[in-house]
Amino acid sequence: MKKNSNYPNTRIQRQKRLQILEAALKIFSTHGYRGSTLDKIALEARISKPNLLYYYKSKQEIHKELINGLMQKWLAPLREMKKNGEPIAELRSYIRRKIEMARDFPRESRLFNNEITQGAPHIKDLLEGELKELVEEKAKIISAWMEEGKLRKVDAYHLIFSIWATTQHYADFDVQVCAILGEEKSKKRFDEAAKFLEQLYIGGLKPEK
Amino acid sequence: MKKNSNYPNTRIQRQKRLQILEAALKIFSTHGYRGSTLDKIALEARISKPNLLYYYKSKQEIHKELINGLMQKWLAPLREMKKNGEPIAELRSYIRRKIEMARDFPRESRLFNNEITQGAPHIKDLLEGELKELVEEKAKIISAWMEEGKLRKVDAYHLIFSIWATTQHYADFDVQVCAILGEEKSKKRFDEAAKFLEQLYIGGLKPEK
DNA sequence: TTAATATTTTTCCAAATGGTCAAAAATTAG
DNA sequence: CTAATTTTTGACCATTTGGAAAAATATTAA
CATH class of the missing domain: 1.10.10.60 (Homeodomain-like)
Incomplete structure (x- = not known):
């Protein structure tokens, strides 16, 4: 038996x-x-x-398992942003990790994009539950940093959104990025992007003195 | 007859x-x-x-006509960025227009997103032709501004990408944005986004002195 | 080896879908 | 009004697709 x-x-x-x-x-x-x-x-x-x-x-079951497995991987970088760290360094490393994920896991990013774009039919509760709470927690941390004068004061939620948007863009819109950059410049796209984003965010977020 | x-x-x-x-x-x-x-x-x-x-x-024909009509509308704001304008003002107004489009034409944005995410099978030549040239032209203008010391020096291509990404995010990922912001804050999402992006970009792009 | 169990394949099906066609209905020119 | 033309519809079709059933094959415990 x-x-x-x-x-x-x-x-x-x-x-x-x-x-x-x-x-x-x-x-x-x-x-x-x-x-x-x-x-x-x-x-x-x-x-x-x-x-x-x-x-x-069923087809749905495969999709469901993919999406579920994905979410954890996807949010890991945000989870690692620690209150006790040095604000600028924390942001910098968050951005870098997100760009690396766009480079290394573009398929996951596109899958997620697709799900959200179509109204997130399968993960709406996840968004309104786990994700919302995580972002609230991190937004609070960032806001606290701002209050301490460690960062320029901006809306922390939209700051997080913008980091998501700019980094995932290099995964989801890769065809467009490459079409525009041309063959040579395309090869360096992730490095250039990382450099640009660092300049944009760090420069822009440094407290004025 | x-x-x-x-x-x-x-x-x-x-x-x-x-x-x-x-x-x-x-x-x-x-x-x-x-x-x-x-x-x-x-x-x-x-x-x-x-x-x-x-x-x-055919189905394809409808889709084709939609996509074609869309592209012109979509690129209009970038086309309007003029060399002779005041750099900061030009960027600011470009960003504002893009956010307004995300607010007013989210369906067009999603359609476009979908097309690109799946490899742009129907408009690859458009991307590599018309779009590439337009972006090249505008990137040159922006770079010239930077050379004149009117803007902090960053990669102009990636600057454009980041503006696309951050603004379209509010159309394509609207479900997620709303899920996270909650009911009250969602109502103001476009205004807050506009304000945040202005702070981020203008603050970050101002030449250091 | 053998019997139980796990895995794979062959065959099939019902629903969905993009599209055709000819005929009916509506519109318009003269 | 009448005839030509345009617009709309109903019936139909071939293909694709998610999935079921059962038989065939492989694997493994004893």
């Missing part, structure tokens, strides 16, 4: 699931949810469609 | 086409290209599907 069968979690299972998620991430981030078909995902994962449905009961 | 029949352009035609484009804009911007069906568009436009196809030969 075999062991537990209700929810087997063999090596094979774990590996196949990863394989599927990897393929699904690629397809979903390229074509959006509706534009992605199980056939394409299965092909990409090098398995048959029914086999894919053996590991995930 | 009736007049010209090759390409009639009666009142009725013009009105119905507008009606269809309006409906298509709503549907496409909400569900993306693949997520939008001719049925939904026809329903939204209050006509039958075959009737819709009488005015536009």
Whole structure:
């Protein structure tokens, strides 16, 4: 007889699931949810469609697991912004980490973009719950820094939004960025972006004296 | 006998086409290209599907016309940035106009976002041609301002990107913005955003003395 | 080896979807 | 009014797609 069968979690299972998620991430981030078909995902994962449905009961289930896994990864940099750190240094390193994520995980960014752009049907509660609380907490920290005169006084929420926007832009709008920059300048786009953003934010946020 | 029949352009035609484009804009911007069906568009436009196809030969054709019409509207603010203006004032007004567009035409922004995020399959040549040239021209103007000491020296291309990113964020990520800001603060989001961006950019871009 | 279990494939289906076509209805020129 | 023309509709079709069922194959515990 075999062991537990209700929810087997063999090596094979774990590996196949990863394989599927990897393929699904690629397809979903390229074509959006509706534009992605199980056939394409299965092909990409090098398995048959029914086999894919053996590991995930439906298209939605794959998408859901992707989005959920994504959120944690995505918010990690913000979570690491510590109250006790030196404000300018904390912001600088937050921005740098976000740009690195745009460079290293563009597919995750696009997947997220797609979800939000279409009204966040699957993660609205997450946004209004966990995310909202996290941002509130961090906005408070930033505001406190401003009160102490460590940063120029601006709206902390919109500051966070702007950092999200500027960094994720390099993942989501990569085609446009590259089209405009041309071949040579494109190669250096992430380094240039990091440098520019640092100048923009740090210069702009330094308290006036 | 009736007049010209090759390409009639009666009142009725013009009105119905507008009606269809309006409906298509709503549907496409909400569900993306693949997520939008001719049925939904026809329903939204209050006509039958075959009737819709009488005015536009295919789904692609509707989309194409939307995207093309959009680009001109979208780039108008950048086009208006004039070499002879006062640099800080020109930037300020550019940012303000972009924020107003995010507020007033979020559907257009989302449509564009969707197109780019999926690799810009329909407008790649536009990006590499018209858009690239326009940005090159404006980047030169901005760089010249910097050389004259009117602005802090930063990469002009990335400056433009960051303005696009920060402003369009308020259209594309509106759900997220509102979820985080909560009901009250959401009402003022565009005004606050405009104020914040002005502080960020103008403060950050002023030449040091 | 064998029997139980896990995995994969083959076949199939119903619904959704982009699009066609011919006929009906409405509009307009003369 | 009448005839030509434009607009609208109803019926239909081929393809795509998410998914189900069951049989076939592989794996593993004993």
